[in-house]
Amino acid sequence: MCAPAAAALACHQRPPFVNSSPTRTAAASAPQSAAQRRPLHVALVCNTAWAIYTYRRGLLRALTQAGAQVTVIAPRDRTFEPLAAMGCRCVELPVASKGTNPLDDLRTLLALYRHYRALKPDVVFHYTIKPNIYGSIAAWLARTPSVAVTTGLGYVFIQKSRAAQVAKRLYRFAFRFPREVWFLNRDDEAAFKDGNLLAHPERARLLHGEGVDLDDFPFTPLPERAEFAFVLIGRLLWDKGVAEYVEAARSLRARYPHARFRLLGPVGVDNPSAISREEVAAWEREGVVEYLGETADVRPFIADADCIVLPSYREGVPRTLMEASAMGRPIVATNVPGCREVVADGVNGLLCEARDAASLAASLAQMLDLDGPARAAMAGRGRKKIEKEFDERVVVQRYRELIREITGSTF
Numbered sequence: 001m002c003a004p005a006a007a008a009l010a011c012h013q014r015p016p017f018v019n020s021s022p023t024r025t026a027a028a029s030a031p032q033s034a035a036q037r038r039p040l041h042v043a044l045v046c047n048t049a050w051a052i053y054t055y056r057r058g059l060l061r062a063l064t065q066a067g068a069q070v071t072v073i074a075p076r077d078r079t080f081e082p083l084a085a086m087g088c089r090c091v092e093l094p095v096a097s098k099g100t101n102p103l104d105d106l107r108t109l110l111a112l113y114r115h116y117r118a119l120k121p122d123v124v125f126h127y128t129i130k131p132n133i134y135g136s137i138a139a140w141l142a143r144t145p146s147v148a149v150t151t152g153l154g155y156v157f158i159q160k161s162r163a164a165q166v167a168k169r170l171y172r173f174a175f176r177f178p179r180e181v182w183f184l185n186r187d188d189e190a191a192f193k194d195g196n197l198l199a200h201p202e203r204a205r206l207l208h209g210e211g212v213d214l215d216d217f218p219f220t221p222l223p224e225r226a227e228f229a230f231v232l233i234g235r236l237l238w239d240k241g242v243a244e245y246v247e248a249a250r251s252l253r254a255r256y257p258h259a260r261f262r263l264l265g266p267v268g269v270d271n272p273s274a275i276s277r278e279e280v281a282a283w284e285r286e287g288v289v290e291y292l293g294e295t296a297d298v299r300p301f302i303a304d305a306d307c308i309v310l311p312s313y314r315e316g317v318p319r320t321l322m323e324a325s326a327m328g329r330p331i332v333a334t335n336v337p338g339c340r341e342v343v344a345d346g347v348n349g350l351l352c353e354a355r356d357a358a359s360l361a362a363s364l365a366q367m368l369d370l371d372g373p374a375r376a377a378m379a380g381r382g383r384k385k386i387e388k389e390f391d392e393r394v395v396v397q398r399y400r401e402l403i404r405e406i407t408g409s410t411f
Contacts, residue, residue: 040409041069043121045112045135047095047128047270049074051151053083054296055319058213058392059399060086073115091115095130109134116142122407125399126178127151129167133174140177145406148178149207152316152338153188172197179406182207184316187337209317209341211392217326219383220303222376228368229260230332231305233298233320234312236265236280237273241311241334247357248311248364249288256368264292264301302327306375307367310339311352311360317341322390325349325382330375332363342390348382 042063046052052060052072063070064087071089080090094111096104112135116124124146126135132148139146171192175181176199183189184207192198223229232245242263249261267277283289292301298320302308308324308331315338321331322342331349333339343349350366353359367375403409 039067039069040403040407041071041119041121042403043071043073043116043119043124045073045093045124045126045131047075047130049077049079049083049090051127053079055210057086058211059396060088062396062400064088071119071121073112091119105130105134109138112138113141116144120144122409123147123179123403125149133167133170136174136177146178147180147182147402147406148175149182149184150188150192150316151184151210153191153314168195168197172199176200179203180205180402184209185337185341188316191337207395207398209322209390209395210319211390211395212319212322212326212386213392214326214387217299217302217323219326219328219379222306222328222372222379223304227258227260228256228306229262229304230307230309230364231262231264231292231301232309232311233264233301233324234310234318235269235271236263236267236275237269237271238275239273239313241313241354241360242275244311244355244357244360245309246283246288248361251357251361252364252368253288256365259364259368260290261288262290262292262305264295264298266294298323299327302329305329307332307364309333309360309364311354312336312339313354315339317390322386326386326390328379328383330367330378330382332360332367334360342385344385348378348385 044052044056049072052074060070060083069089070087071091072083073091073093075095076090076092083090093108093115094104095108108130112131116139121144124135124139124144126132126139126146127149128151132150136146136148175192175197180203181192181198182205183192186206189204189206193201193204198204232240232242234240236242245261252259263280267280268274280289280291284291295301302324305324306329308320308329310318310321310331310333312318312334314336317338318333321333321339324331325342325348331343333343333349333351334354335345335351336354340351343351345351350363352363
């Protein structure tokens with residue numbers, strides 16, 4: 001979440017970003033006056049400001065501490081204030097994440113076009129479906145360099161609906177404009193290439209997840225107690241496998257009375273697959289799950305868990321699993337794109353089949369049946385895997401290199 005201390009210090013000690021062209025003439029390369037210099041301006045656009053604040057805080061710190069101007073363009077939520085406290089400018093954006101009304105989407109496109117013309121960012125990074133599609137088009141119209149980051153394919157590749165087919169056609173049109181298209185896992189990249197959704201396949205890049213701050217998520221020993229707590233962390237969506245998790249909990253309660261099945265995350269979110277608070281309350285009354293609400297800091301909940309569960313249908317590379325493994329928590333997840341990037345079956349967790357409550361229940365039972373040393377060994381291997389493959393500092397460096405390549409700006 002937050003940039004590691006060493007990286008933050010390194011950024012702080014460097015001089016600020018200064019715009020300069022890599023092909024300047026000798027005359028133009030003369031030292032610029034203070035009036036001629038201006039900070040690099042980077043805009044990040046997403047369907048929630050919360051996701052920018054939660055998942056890309058390390059990038060934001062690296063940019064702001066190096067003197068760059070950062071603008072976050074997203075629907076207003078409670079994270080506007082902490083983003084502003086970090087030094088970011090926040091601009092409200094209308095996005096109908098659940099809707100398919102073309103007039104709403106046109107409104108989003110026009111709003112982004114006007115923002116880019118007025119703010120004149122040097123480069124824009126787009127995240128999530130609608131910003132990727134309409135933001136890429138708006139940036140091209142405004143002659144603003146852009147990068148599309150596909151954080152997960154969601155309903156477009158899970159469902160077989162007409163809306164999903166329309167979204168694919170829009171992707172095919174919009175993704176001819178970004179300078180690069182980043183994918184978080186190989187399956188998503190292959191899906192776009194195999195589906196002929198990339199007009200310029202040579203612009204595709206594999207980011208391999210957005211990384212985790214290893215200092216912010218330190219290794220924590222597993223709890224020593226009689227009960228065993230599973231926790232599913234994330235937005236409560238049907239696509240996250242919440243129904244399968246609840247059904248698996250029902251089937252295991254009698255056999256494992258010491259097991260607790262918990263849910264942590266927002267309900268009723270702006271997503272076609274959202275689960276309502278009333279549905280969660282019904283499960284609570286039944287006694288099958290405990291709902292922990294939502295939080296801005298998942299670390300205490302991970303520390304209090306014995307195992308993290310994510311029976312998702314498809315992911316980019318799930319932040320929750322990276323954070324849990326960094327803190328030394330065994331994982332049970334589905335064998336789907338994204339999850340299997342983080343979880344090696346039998347190494348730092350267990351994989352089960354998607355949309356299959358019986359398969360999930362079997363994996364949860366297998367985790368419960370492991371002895372303490374076996375789970376502790378999984379925990380240690382998980383931390384090592386995250387250190388080797390998902391260090392956030394590597395991801396921030398990729399942003400630095402691309403920004404320098406696009407803008408010619410150095411720091």
